[in-house]
Amino acid sequence: MAYLDNIFFAVVLALGVGYFALNVKKLMRNIKLGQAVNRTDNPKARWNNMLMIALGQSKMVKRPVSGIMHILVYVGFVIINIEMLEIVIDGLFGTHRVFAFMGGFYSFLIGSFEVLAVLVLVAVVVFWARRNVLKLGRFASTDLNGKPRSDANIILYFEIVLMSLFLLMNASDFWLQQAGVSHYVSAGSFPVSHFISPIFDGLNEGTVVLLERTFWWMHIVGILIFLNYLYYSKHLHILLAFPNTYYADLNAKGKIDNLESVTREVQLMMDPNADPFAAQASTDAVPAKFGASDVMDLNWVQLLNAYTCTECGRCTSSCPANQTGKKLSPRKIMMDTRDRLEEVSRNIDANKGVFIPDNKSLLNDYITTEELWACTSCNACVEECPVNISPLSIIMDMRRYLVMEQSAAPQSLNAMMTNIENNGAPWQYNQMDRLNWKSE
Template structure:
C-alpha cells in the first residue's frame, strides 16, 4: 500500500507540473499577433501526416532519417506499456494486461525489439555528435547548454531503455523460478539474453526488478517534465506546427495588411479602412510580441538539428547568419518575456528586444531570402518570416538599412528600377 501511495503522489505531481508548464508555453505562444491558419483543413492534415508522422523531409538524409525513425517509433510505441505500468503502480498489480495471452506476448516482444532499436539509435547519435563531430551539430550557438541538452536527452533515452530491458530480464527470470506475485506473461526475445548475467537469488532478482521498474517510471515522468525546457519539445509540437504550416509557395511573400490599407486609402477615395485596433500599429517586428503566434510556435518547435544552417548560403560563405540561431534566439527571448510576466503579473519593459538584444542587424541583412532553410527544416519551421519582419521594422519604422539598400530604394523611387540609370537610357546596351 505504501508503494502505491508513493507512486500515485509522484504520478499526479508530475502530471500537474507538466500541465502548469505547458499552459505557460501556450500563454507565451499566444503573446504573438493573430494569424489565420485555419483554411484548407484537409490539406493541412495531409501535410501533418506526411511531414510529422511520416517524417517525409527527414529522408533527404537517409541514414540519420532511418535512425531517427527507429528512435521515434520505438520511444513512442514502447510508452504504450506505460498504461500497464501506471495501472500496476496505482492498483498494486503486476502485468495487469497479461490476461490477453498470445497478443500480450506479441506486444512485449515488439516493445523489446523497439527498445533495442531506440538504444542502438541513441548510441549511434551520441557517437555522431561527440566522436565523429558532424559539422552541423556545432556552431557558436551550440555551445554550453544547447550542447549539454542534446547529450542529456540521448543519455536519458539510453538509460530508460536499458532499465526497461533489465526490468524485463529480471521479471522473466522470476517467472521461470515461479516467484510469488510474478504473473506468467510476456515474451522476452531481447531481455532473455541478459538472464544469465543476473543472480539466481529470488530476493536479489526482486530488488533488481523493482529498482529497474521504479527507475523506468520515474525516469519517464522526469523526461516528460524535461521536455518543456528542452529542444525535445518538438516531440509534441511537431504535429501542430506542421498542421499550421504555410500552404502557399515558399517564394510568395505575404502582403502586409498595414501597408495594403495605406495604399488602398491613397488610391481609392471611397475606401473605408477597418477601425484601428487597440494595439498600436507597427510595421514589421522588433520584439517577440510583434511576431505572429505561428512564428513563436516555430521557435518552440525547433529541435536545433542544424539542417537549416547547413544549407544556408550566407552561413556557408562565413557570414554571421545562422537560421538555427534565429529560432533559438526567438525562443530564448520568448522564455525571458514569459518569466517577466510570471514575476510581475504582466510584462514590464526590460530595455531589451529581439532585434539588437538577441539578433543583430548584421545577421538579418546577411540573409539572401533564398528559402533554403525553410525547405530543409524537417518540421516546416520558417526562420525567413522572422528575418523579413525584423527587416521591415528596421526599414519602415526606423529608416535604418545598409547603404547599398538605401541606394537601391532611392533608385527605385527616382528611376523606377534598382539601377542608377535613367529609364530613357535602359536600352542603350542594345544599340550596338
Template structure:
C-alpha cells in the same frame, strides 16, 4: 498499499507540474500576434500526416532518418507499455494486460523489447556522432554548453530508460521461471532473455532488481516528461501542430501589411474607410511583434542544424545561422515570460529581439533563398522572422544598408533598380 500510495503521489505531482509548465509555454506562445491558419483543413491534415507523422523530410539524410525512425517509432510504441505500468502502480497488480490479451501479450512484449534495443542502439550512435565524430552541423556559435548538454542529457536518459526496461524484463523472466509469487508466466523476452544469465540467481535479489528497474523506469519517464518544456525535445509534442499550421502559401511570398494596404486604397479611393484605425508597428522588433505561429516554431525547433548546414550565407562564412535565429527567438520569449512571472505583464526590460539577440549583420546576410525553410524536418520558417525584422529596420528606422537605400531611390525616381533614367534605358540599342 504504501507503494501504491507513493506511486499515486508521484504520478499526480508529475502530471500537475507538466500541466503547469505547458500552460506557461502556451501563455508565452499566445503573446504573439494573431494569424489565421484555419484554411484548407484537408490539405493541412495531409501535410501533417506526411511531414510530422511520416517523417518525409528526414529521408534527405538517410542515416539520420533510419536512426531517428527507430527512436521515434520505438519510443512511441514502447510508451504504450507505460499504460500497463501505471495501472499496475495504481492498483498493485502485475502485468495486468497479460490475462485479457492472452497470446497477443507475448507478441507485444517481444516487439517492445526489439524496439527498445533499437532505440538504445540508435541513441548510442547519436551520442557518438555528436561527441566523437563531431558532425559539423552540431557545432556553431549558437551551440553553447547548454544546447550541447541538453542533447546529451536526452540521449543518455533514453539509453538509461531502455536499459532499465530490458533489465526489468530480464529479472521478471527469471522470476517467472522460478515461479516466484505473482510472477506468472507471461510475455515473450527475445532481448532480455539474453541479459538474464548476467543477473543473480536468488529470488530476493531478482525481485529487488525487477522492482528497482520498474521504479526507475516509470519515475524516469515522468521526470523526462517534465524536462520536455525546458528542452529542445519539446518538438515531440509541438511538431504535429506546428506542421498542421504551416504556411501554405508559396515559399518566400511576402505578406501585405493591412495598414499599408489601407493607405494605398485610400489614395486610390478617397471614399474608402478602413475597417480598423489601429496603428501597428511596421515589421518586427521584439518577439511580441511576431505571430503566435512564429513563436510556436521557436519552441518546436530541434536544433538539428539542417537549416544552417544548407544556408549559403553560413556556408560562405557569414554570420547568419537560421538555427540561431530560432534559438534566439525562443530564448528571448522565455526571458519575456519569466519577466511577466516576476514583475507582471506590463514590465519592460529595455531589451528586444533585434540588437540584443539578433544582430543587423545577421539579418542582411540572408539571401532569402528559402533553403532553410525547405530543409527543416518540421516546417519551421526562419525566413519569416528575418524578413519581418528587416521590414522594421527599413520602414520604422530607415536604416537599410546604403546599397538598398540607393536601390530604393532609383526605384522611386527611375522606376527601376538602376541609376539610369527611364528616357535613357534604350541607349544601348542605338548605333554608334
C-alpha cells in the same frame, strides 16, 4: 503495505503529470503572446502536412542515415511507452502485468518492445558518436556552445538509461517468472531479456524481487522526469511537431505576405475615388507597428516555430550565406527567438502575469542586423527543416522593422529604393531612357 505503495505511486504520478500540465499551460500562454494570424484555411492540406511530415517523417529521410535512425528512435520510444498504460494500472491497483490476459498478442507486444529497445539503443549510441566523436559540422557549430550542446547529450543519456531500465526490468521479471515466484505470473515474450536474465543467477529470490521493483520504479520515475524535462529542452518538438506542421504556411515558398497597413496606403494612392478620411476612420487611431523588433511583435505561429525547433542544424548547413562565411545561422535565429521568449516569460512570472519593459529586445540584444541582412531569402532553411519551421519569416519581419520604423536599411538597399522612387526602376537611369533598356 501494498496499499501504501499504491497511494505513493498515485502521488508520484499526480505530481509528475501535474507539473507537466503547468508547463503546458505556461507554454500556451507564451505562444499566445504573439500576434494573431489565421491558419485555419485548407484543413485537408494541413492534415496531410501533419500526417506526412510530423507522423510520417517524410522530410527526415531526405538525409537517409540520420533519417532512418531517427525513425527508429521515434517509433521505438513511442511504441515502447504504450507499456506506460500497463505500468500505471499496475501501480495504482497493485496488479502485475495486467494485460497478460491477451495471451499470444501480449507476448508479441513485449517481444516487439524489446527488439525496438535494442534498436533505439543502437541508434542513440550512433547519434552520440556523431555529435561527440565524429563531431559533424552542424553539431560542432558555436551555435550550440553551452546549454544547447549539453542538452542534446542529456537527452541521449536519458534515452539510454530508460531503454536499459526497461530491458533490466523485463530481465529480472523473466527470471522471477522462471523461478515460479508468486505474483510474477508467466506472461510475455522476452527475446532480449532472455539473454540478460542470467546476470541474476546466484542471487536469492528476495534480492531479485528488490531489483525488479527498483528497475520498475526507476523506469516510471525516469519517464516522468523526462516528460517534465521536455519543456526546458529542444526535445519539446516531440509534442509540438504535430501542431507546428498543421499550422505551417501553405503558400508557395517564394511568396512573401504584404503588410495590410501598407497595402491599404498603396490602394489609396492608386484609387483617385478613395476617401482617405473614411479609411482612416475605419482603422485604429494609432497605426500598427511595422515589422518586428521583439517576440511580441511576431505572430503566434512564429513563436510556436521557436519552441518546436530541434536544433538539428539542417537549416544552417544548407544556408548559402552561412556556407560562404556570413554570420547568419537560421538555427540561431530560432534559438534566439525561443531564448528571448523565455526571458519574457520569466519577466511575466516575476511580475504576477504582467510584462514589465526590461529595456531589451530580440533585435540587437539577441539577433544582430548583420545576421538579418546576410540572408538571401532563398528559402533553403525552410525547405530543409524537417518540421516546417520558417526562420525566414522572422528575418523578413525584423528587416521590415529596420526599414520602415528605423530607416536602417543598408546603403545599397537605400540606393535601390531611392532609384525606384525617383526613376521607377532599381537602376540609376533617367526615365527618359526607359526604352533604351529594352533588349533588341
